[in-house]
Amino acid sequence: MANANAVFAALSDPTRREIFERLQSGGRSVGEIARDFPISRPAVSQHLKMLKQAGLVGDRAEGTRRIYYIDPHGLAAVRKWLDQFWDVALAAYAAEVEGAEKES
Amino acid sequence: MDQTIKPAPVRRSVRVSAPPERAFEVFTAGIGRWWPKTHHIGKSELDTLVIEPRAGGRWYERGVDGTECEVGKVLVWEPPSRLVLAWQLNPDWKFDPDLITEVEVQFIADGANATRVELEHRNLERMGERAEAMRQQIDSSGGWPGLLELFAQSASQERSAS
Numbered sequence: 001m002a003n004a005n006a007v008f009a010a011l012s013d014p015t016r017r018e019i020f021e022r023l024q025s026g027g028r029s030v031g032e033i034a035r036d037f038p039i040s041r042p043a044v045s046q047h048l049k050m051l052k053q054a055g056l057v058g059d060r061a062e063g064t065r066r067i068y069y070i071d072p073h074g075l076a077a078v079r080k081w082l083d084q085f086w087d088v089a090l091a092a093y094a095a096e097v098e099g100a101e102k103e104s
Numbered sequence: 105m106d107q108t109i110k111p112a113p114v115r116r117s118v119r120v121s122a123p124p125e126r127a128f129e130v131f132t133a134g135i136g137r138w139w140p141k142t143h144h145i146g147k148s149e150l151d152t153l154v155i156e157p158r159a160g161g162r163w164y165e166r167g168v169d170g171t172e173c174e175v176g177k178v179l180v181w182e183p184p185s186r187l188v189l190a191w192q193l194n195p196d197w198k199f200d201p202d203l204i205t206e207v208e209v210q211f212i213a214d215g216a217n218a219t220r221v222e223l224e225h226r227n228l229e230r231m232g233e234r235a236e237a238m239r240q241q242i243d244s245s246g247g248w249p250g251l252l253e254l255f256a257q258s259a260s261q262e263r264s265a266s
Binding site for chain 2 (some may be wrong): 086087
């Protein structure tokens with residue numbers, strides 16, 4: 001669950017959350033994001049790096065610019081956790097059905 | 105461009121050596137016997153889980169101290185073939201009447217004495233939407249961290265247990 005921990009860390013910072021939310025309306029470059037925030041471009045880059053490490057955003061080259069966009073797989077941390085949860089739960093359920101059958 | 109991020113539903117299936125009637129009964133009436141004890145929402149240790157056997161019934165957990173915490177509701181009750189539960193835990197892992205994610209379970213006969221149990225947990229994007237709504241409402245640190253912290257805790261518990 002390194003992913004969920006990284007997502008947690010990345011979104012625990014209010015500025016990073018705002019940057020992340022800003023990307024929901026479409027991909028943007030560092031310069032475009034920096035215009036909307038009272039922080040420097042290197043600071044924006046740093047935040048994007050954290051979001052990228054958490055798997056929340058991806059980037060691609062577009063001409064001379066680098067565009068950052070939301071990576072839907074990052075938001076699926078919820079899904080991943082529930083995936084694991086239901087694995088554990090259904091295995092226990094199947095064992096209960098089989099066990100009860102043997103007893104009866 | 106206004107795109108909403110929708111995580112795909114969780115889909116799981118398991119085959120059990122019992123007819124659908126029995127599989128349905130163990131899943132519902134017997135849920136307290138198989139639900140992982142590590143996963144509970146109340147402060148007290150988990151005693152049991154209860155699914156009331158009717159559409160509109162409650163789905164709740166009871167702690168060893170007798171306190172009850174709601175997980176959700178029974179949306180569809182069609183024994184022995186289909187069950188839809190509302191999983192109404194918000195990103196702070198508390199019951200939220202305005203949040204409904206659905207857990208559909210189908211019990212499909214597979215041969216004379218076996219059942220394929222197919223589970224789908226859907227509408228997960230609503231958890232994210234709720235987290236955002238709550239964040240805007242209370243302007244605090246918001247729901248995502250609360251939920252994810254819980255995921256992380258739970259995951260490490262599973263790790264140390266295994």
